[in-house]
Amino acid sequence: MTAIQETAPVAAREPSRAWRKMKANRSALVGLVIIFFFTALAVLAPVLPIPDPLATSWSAIRKAPSATHWLGTDDIGRDILSRMIWGAQASLLAGVVSVVIAVVIGVPFGLVSGYFGGWVDMVISRVTEALLAMPFLITAIALAAFLGPSLMNAMIAIGLSAMPIFVRLTRGQVLAVKTEDYVEGARAIGLGHFDIMTRYILPNVFAPIIVQATLTVATAIIAEASLSFLGLGQQPPAPSWGSMLNVAKNFLTQAPWMAMWPGAAIFLVVIGFNLLGDGLRDALDPREA
């Protein structure tokens, strides 16, 4: 019955297209490799042939890198390589868990705020703005101090401080998607608010949230290091890159390697997440072919 034959556009599926663009992006791949490398170290820490990270040795205090201690030893003779690898667990865990906390709390608030508007939006937005007005790290430190020093509390503190960014980002995206015809179409077939929010709006606002989350992992890792540096995160003797730096600051001239390795590791992982985040932003952007 057709008047003139139409042809469907030959378009690749969404996920495969994003993946193809990722693969073409060299810096994103470098980021991915860095993250994979550190994650593998952290996961394999218990089975790697490395000394106990807590074992002290009075005969090997502040030794420079050598064949026995590849990265040297610290002020009470612990092997730095081993502490670095075990410390990666704390750093990566802190980065990921705190962002998960921020997303799990922030995204629903942003969704509700943007979708319903009115006084709900008013209250949520004002509180979010108040939280955003405080510097991220200061809030995290204050919260961590209030909750008491421990790695879990540091993660909660960082997560809560990073949360307002996600509320605001989600809300903005929801406002844009809410006006699409398919959202009105969902109302027209009789769907409830919950269905519309979870099936129609959330999947369409998720791409920028994923990008923001990846970039925030990097910030969270720095925040955890800062909290540990201040003694508010990972508690001694358990290793974390931040607490290693904390100790190392007293021996900067005598044993620079104590500060160098954890500093370099933080730098690399943060770069890794930033590169990945930028790559994801480009890959998930439908406007770029």
Add this chain to the structure above:
Amino acid sequence: MSEAPVLSVENLTTSFLVDGAWKSVVRDMSFDVRPGETVAIVGESGSGKSVTSLSIMRLLAPGSSRIEGKILLAGKDILALSEREMRGVRGNDASMIFQEPMTSLNPIFTIGRQISEVLIRHKGLSKQEARAETVRLLEKVRIPNAASRFDDYPHQFSGGMRQRVMIAMALASRPKLLIADEPTTALDVTIQGQILDLIKVLQEEEGMSVLFITHDMGVVAEIADRTIVMYRGEQVETGPTDEVFLRGRHPYTRALLSAVPKLGSMKERKWPTRFPVVDIKTGEAAEPAEVAATVESGRTPVLAVKNLVTRFPIRSGLFSRQTGAVHAVEDISFDLFQGETLSLVGESGCGKSTTGRSIMRLIEPTSGDVSLDGYDVRALDQMGLRNLRKSVQMIFQDPFSSLNPRMTVGAAISEPFIKHKLGSPKQARDKTADLLERVGLSPAMMSRYPHEFSGGQRQRIAIARALSLDPKVIVADESVSALDVSIKAQVCNLLLDLQQSLNLAFLFISHDMAVVERVSHRVAVMYLGEIVEIGPRAAVFENPQHPYTKKLMAAVPVPDPARRGIRRGISNEELKSPVRSMDYQPPKREYREVSEGHLVQVA
């Protein structure tokens, strides 16, 4: 033939870099535009007509595009010029006006400043001279009180007036060639008529050539001396406009022309009529079939609207006090019977879409009664409203935004069925497969995503989804307006078929008079939120009574080259706004019966 052409294009091929490979979008175009001549390039979306015009102006991104062939503009070899020399050509030898008048002016400068800037830069005028010349140009494009509007900002102008400003700017440097890329597509039909007339008059006054790019055969017939038909990047036919229209040689040209709805072509017909089915290979058209009588007008109407009013408050000031209201729908009443198509026609802001949404309570009406399939719509609570959705469904305008991009087609179509708990997942699947077949698609497409489909196919999917609850009434809000002519014909045919097999009632909302004439049983003309004329299709179209209905019909471009040179008389009337102050009392309207069921508002 005596004078040298203003624009001469030879073997133009434009390619884009796609995934590392060059893909040609325009292939081997050759044509001339002679002094004082209007040449139209016509084609459907994706045919390469806009790319052709952008190639001539060299406005494509240099890295990812490649232009081959030869383009001579006023004797200059365009492709050999440096980017710097090219800037001297743009806006000087050739000017361009675009489709979207809302976004092509800079919102933060006054229009006077934007036009005089062109004059100062290209013509080297002083500030005073430029101001005087700008006012003269604004007068030339018939902007009322031109001198006093010099210091106004773009947002203080309506869409049609902005397009006039754009034209004034394009004329500033007295170009030899004006390239107009769909300049009237975004405008309402009466405003479109004004702008077309204006372009014709200016062309005579200035003696310039016009390259007119459009998808609308009616506009082509009215404005072009010669016509180029493009199809998938190729020039399939070139010739004098009446030659192309009356004796088109290429099958595509004939197919395109027979798919175009012509206003006034339904004179002898009683019922809505399907569009002719055209074979693209031969261009042969089969005689269109009339749709058998479907209307059950004897019984109670499936939808009855009485004195419906919908207003939107306008708030302003520090405490957001209400200062006025948009009277979007003002006291309208009509009935719709099972198996009937009632069309609501009118221009933007007339309240036709608001009416459709108010009936479904996607927008809360202010007052009035709506009774739909036994429901008292305005009295329903949340639960009742969900049940109402089983009786009335909607099809939207833009098939690209009306489907959730993250949901497969199968999930989208079966969702209403599942959410209303009408059956098991197995039944939902069967129903979805059945619906896909009904709208002319394959059930195997269920697992695909919307972006894998073309616009016409998406609109079919949207229709299948609307049908999944077996509704009695479908509100089709500009459902075919965004589609290309050939696809538009197919989707209209589909709607007519479905009406016949499922006995559906359509509330067909459209601004396109020619399509409305084809598919409707009855027509209601809306103006400023009110119905000014309602009646059987034949009565309204053949014997229009209200001045607005007459004006609307006169403005529609008809694809008949004999109408070239038609002048409607340049008016610069604007569409009126339905925004009213707080103390506005809408007048009580009286209707006069012209013939049976044909009512006209008495002014």
